[in-house]
Amino acid sequence: MNHHRIIEQALIHIEENLEQPLSVSSVALTFNMSKYYFHRLFSAMMGCSLNQYILSRRLNAALPHIYNNNLSLTDIAYQLAFGTQASFTRAFKQHYGVAPSSLRAGFNKISPTPIPTVVKRPFKNMNGDIVTDFTLTEFKETRISGIAFEVDLATDDYKKKIHSHSKMLLNHIDDNINGSCFVIYSNCQPNSTRFKVLFGIPSDIQIHEPFYFTVDVPTIFCARFNYFGDLLDIGEVLKTDYARFLKISKQESDQSDIELIQVFNDVHNLDSTYHIYAPIKKLPDDLEM
Structure with a gap:
């Protein structure tokens, strides 16, 4: 099994489906893997949980919408599956240190980042954990x-x-x-x-x-x-x-x-x-x- 290739494909899959409901189960199922094994593998490869990664990429995807002024902050929140503007604003401020309204007003500038590179790490199983x-x-x-x-x-x-x-x-x-x-x-x-x-x-x-x-x-x-x-x-x-x-x-x-x-x-x-x-x-x- 090519662990690195699986995670690389998973990152692309996530990026293409940020507006859809995503979970450990749904992403793992896409690659015919146990959600428990996939979660451990993803965390070991990327240094964060899958949910943390999905949240960071949704916030990253929100940046162009904020600058373009094509959508309200409420619409951006719903489009990227945050549920409410309040939850979107709270997550955005916690992640970037500023509110999305501050970016829209031009007080701050944050550039979107590309999909991260999966660094090739050799793995082995130790005491039930992938390290x-x-x-x-x-x-x-x-x-x-x-x-x-x-x-x-x-x-x-x-x-x-x-x-x-x-x-x-x-x-x-x-x-x-x-x-x-x-x-x-x-x-x-x-x-x-x-x-x-x-x-x-x-x-x-x-x-x-x-x-x-x-x-x-x-x-x-x-x-x-x-x-x-x-x-x-x-x-x-x-x-x-x-x-x-x-x-x-x-x-x-x-x-x-x-x-x-x-x-x-x-x-x-x-x-x-x-x-x-x-x-x-x-x-x-x-x-x-």
Whole structure:
């Protein structure tokens, strides 16, 4: 069974039927799956429940109607299956932080978003729950040279920021350099979404410009998650894959400045296969790697 393809098709099915009644049962039936299995699969793949996802896409679909002024807010609510304008307004304000009437009056601007990409995650069943596959391993001590900057995972442009800094680094190194590259997230303060980031390669190179550094990352015991696709929403990894792993495996996160490490197979292609290393405490009964 191609789990990723099923969820991709489900997202298209949902998008094409936002004006119709949708439920876990009806969507699962479309793909001839048990509603319980489909719900667990969808939640594991997308990091939210099906109902939460449908609500977010209905609110997203409401945006063009609000700006076009073709329909009243009551008509939009009924067309997108909210039932009443009050329930629509309440859900919209909770999701976007502003009322739909504020957008219609031109006080705020929110752009619709396309159907999200389904990031390819290998799955296995563990204690009755579907979780991302992982391996307990050590991230070996590595010298990494690269460019340092900050990102805020709560903003929409942090992936563009990582891409732009990767290009800045590549402009300073030999085109013949191939192999892996690293994105190291560190020093996140409590209740903050801001991270210090180092984008680098496993090499000792000297670039005499501000914010270029060579650092020695120590050996760290980690849970390693495997992915394929564009830069993943790291915040979602922390809330879904990593959090679910810690809960089910009874592991604890390590008290480390490093929060996560992304390792891409190809420094010239950030759409390549990559791994995420998340520091955890090494327990006495953990197997030596």
